[in-house]
Amino acid sequence: MTYVYPPVSDKVPHMLHGADYNPEQWLRYPEVLEEDIRLMKLAKCNVMSIGIFSWAMLEPEEGVFTFEWMDQVLERFAANGIYALLATPSGARPAWMAQKYPEVLRTEKNRVRNLFGFRHNHCPTSPVYREKTKIINSKLAERYADHPAVIGWHISNEFGGDCHCELCQAEFRSFLQDKYGTLDELNHAWWTTFWSHTVTDWSQVESPAPHGETQVHAMNLDWRRFVTQRTVDFVKHETAPLKAVNPNLPVTTNFMEFFEGLDYWKFADVLDFLSWDSYPTWHDADEESNQAAKIAMMHDIVRSIKGGQPFLLMESTPSLTNWQDVSKLKRPGMHLLASLQAVAHGSDSVQYFQWRKSRGSSEKLHGAVVDHVGHEHTRVFQDVTDVGTALERMDKIVGTSVPAEAAIIFDWENRWAVNDSQGPRNIGVKYEQTVQKHHEALWKLGVSTDVINMDADFSKYKLLIAPMLYMVREGVGERMEQFVKNGGTLVVTYWSGIVNETDLCFLGGFPGPLRQVLGIWSEELEGLHDRDRNGLRLNGEGQLGLSGEYEISEICDLIHLEGAKSLGEYTSDFYAGRPALTVNTFGEGEAYYVAARVGASFQDDFYTALVQRAGVARALNVQLPSGTSAHLRTDGEHDFVFVQNYTPEAVVFPLDERVYFDLESGQQIGSQLQLPPYGVQVLERSRS
Numbered sequence: 001m002t003y004v005y006p007p008v009s010d011k012v013p014h015m016l017h018g019a020d021y022n023p024e025q026w027l028r029y030p031e032v033l034e035e036d037i038r039l040m041k042l043a044k045c046n047v048m049s050i051g052i053f054s055w056a057m058l059e060p061e062e063g064v065f066t067f068e069w070m071d072q073v074l075e076r077f078a079a080n081g082i083y084a085l086l087a088t089p090s091g092a093r094p095a096w097m098a099q100k101y102p103e104v105l106r107t108e109k110n111r112v113r114n115l116f117g118f119r120h121n122h123c124p125t126s127p128v129y130r131e132k133t134k135i136i137n138s139k140l141a142e143r144y145a146d147h148p149a150v151i152g153w154h155i156s157n158e159f160g161g162d163c164h165c166e167l168c169q170a171e172f173r174s175f176l177q178d179k180y181g182t183l184d185e186l187n188h189a190w191w192t193t194f195w196s197h198t199v200t201d202w203s204q205v206e207s208p209a210p211h212g213e214t215q216v217h218a219m220n221l222d223w224r225r226f227v228t229q230r231t232v233d234f235v236k237h238e239t240a241p242l243k244a245v246n247p248n249l250p251v252t253t254n255f256m257e258f259f260e261g262l263d264y265w266k267f268a269d270v271l272d273f274l275s276w277d278s279y280p281t282w283h284d285a286d287e288e289s290n291q292a293a294k295i296a297m298m299h300d301i302v303r304s305i306k307g308g309q310p311f312l313l314m315e316s317t318p319s320l321t322n323w324q325d326v327s328k329l330k331r332p333g334m335h336l337l338a339s340l341q342a343v344a345h346g347s348d349s350v351q352y353f354q355w356r357k358s359r360g361s362s363e364k365l366h367g368a369v370v371d372h373v374g375h376e377h378t379r380v381f382q383d384v385t386d387v388g389t390a391l392e393r394m395d396k397i398v399g400t401s402v403p404a405e406a407a408i409i410f411d412w413e414n415r416w417a418v419n420d421s422q423g424p425r426n427i428g429v430k431y432e433q434t435v436q437k438h439h440e441a442l443w444k445l446g447v448s449t450d451v452i453n454m455d456a457d458f459s460k461y462k463l464l465i466a467p468m469l470y471m472v473r474e475g476v477g478e479r480m481e482q483f484v485k486n487g488g489t490l491v492v493t494y495w496s497g498i499v500n501e502t503d504l505c506f507l508g509g510f511p512g513p514l515r516q517v518l519g520i521w522s523e524e525l526e527g528l529h530d531r532d533r534n535g536l537r538l539n540g541e542g543q544l545g546l547s548g549e550y551e552i553s554e555i556c557d558l559i560h561l562e563g564a565k566s567l568g569e570y571t572s573d574f575y576a577g578r579p580a581l582t583v584n585t586f587g588e589g590e591a592y593y594v595a596a597r598v599g600a601s602f603q604d605d606f607y608t609a610l611v612q613r614a615g616v617a618r619a620l621n622v623q624l625p626s627g628t629s630a631h632l633r634t635d636g637e638h639d640f641v642f643v644q645n646y647t648p649e650a651v652v653f654p655l656d657e658r659v660y661f662d663l664e665s666g667q668q669i670g671s672q673l674q675l676p677p678y679g680v681q682v683l684e685r686s687r688s
Ligand code: GLA
Pocket: 157, 158, 277, 279, 315, 321, 322, 353, 363, 366
């Protein structure tokens, strides 16, 4: 495993700390721009993302470019040790462009073209939009790609959405032609004989529409794949002119939390590093540790997409958002706690939306480092400065790895398919929550976990978890068999192995290609009402030796043993006594099948036993107090353990027998660790 990666830029071998910065909103206020530099230094910020929505200020009329303001900003940055992630402005287009070339605007799925407005309101296929993007990107690259202050490209902003215009329809058809070759193949893959939906000419294919087709599941899947492909293609289109000028300046685009619309895995090869925007809802009714676990999973996804390479936290709010249902202020300590969580999971930055609150329009009340009051004497500014201070001490963590021995599959295509499936529980199959609950059990144990898709290499892990792997793409079953044969531990749950990659059900018995490795046959699947309960009674059999009873809800799979051994049975209904948890010894390894949705306490007990049995490392070999987490990064010689308390109470607990130093002070730590409410401490120890 690679333990150390280069920083995003050699120019800044430090943790990055900064924000989205919109000087173009303040050109009439030169004193504000001057003051910004002073405040940035005071807040220990070393990077700003600029130009994200600046197209109208960069090209106020077609072919007329005004870069002077940007020149000045970058000059000031260079003179003050501040670096820039320079954005391409395609996230929003100028009014003149929409007026002169309406085709650049997006056509919604109801086939109505939008008016000018919002952002990301563009057609990714429009030759005009592509040409205009190419021109502005080329100009930016020519002028700034070798600028001393510029360390990377921020392509557009939070790509999302789809366009259904005629140009995009034509692209969709050619995407399908490339994929299927003949209409016969397409008709079979889409099972169009159902309801007489057979397509007899390519021109009959239309994207899904509320007043048209929504019921051909394989077509819905292909449309989503196409939208991802179009977006990735647009990113490539944006990147080409940038790379033509300076191939070494790295590119990223910022992802959104669990965004369903794009298969983020497909961006791995077109981006040099990944980044994402994190907006947890701290201090709502939920326990903070549940929020933390959820955010941890997204960090783990983004890190895993590029095989473990550190990423950047591109946006987070320094205080509150203005779009969540209720915007609670971060309690003292929470800002540092949340910020360092990103670092613990592999981020080499903490960045914010936004540097300074805009004066008007829809985000004028969104949190920012600098409030409308305009000075540094605020709680938020101090919180931000504290993060800057903490990050300054973390040079040796830059580029280090998260050494994951466990992986959990969260696959976008599977997600699309299972959410569209129309099966035993249409009031909610909860794919996302299910994966997250399995991930959370490992998170609580302090197990470093990659979150991968089903195409990733399984061989580097000891423990592989596949919750609700409804779709199994070709070759995945064989790779799982190989993984277990070689000694791996596999966990699969109910509703797995149902369809292939075009959503055709496997014939000959579920869970299809996973049947052999799991040693079971699933004959029937029952959905439960929210009010229904069954139970799992563990029988103490097997190497885990687990006993006890747990609650079952939502989905029950009625299975037969085909070589697997039952570890626990259903407690009620006509299938009481039938297996609900099984293990199959397969080659050197073991494959577990969890046949029903069992409560969180089962997950905790099950994974505690399994992690131990599979020999998966934990950050600390101690029982952490509830609501506390420990996660680590390593350079191969030293481990940096981030211990975090997500509760409003102080916690004290004994450390394991290794020798620990406090990263901040360098002092050796005694046998106990004490954390204040919402406290965080980074410990250093030798890895060997
Ligand atoms: C997103 C966008 C930003 C801003 C923030 C507000 O992350 O990228 O431009 O709108 O949300 O939270």
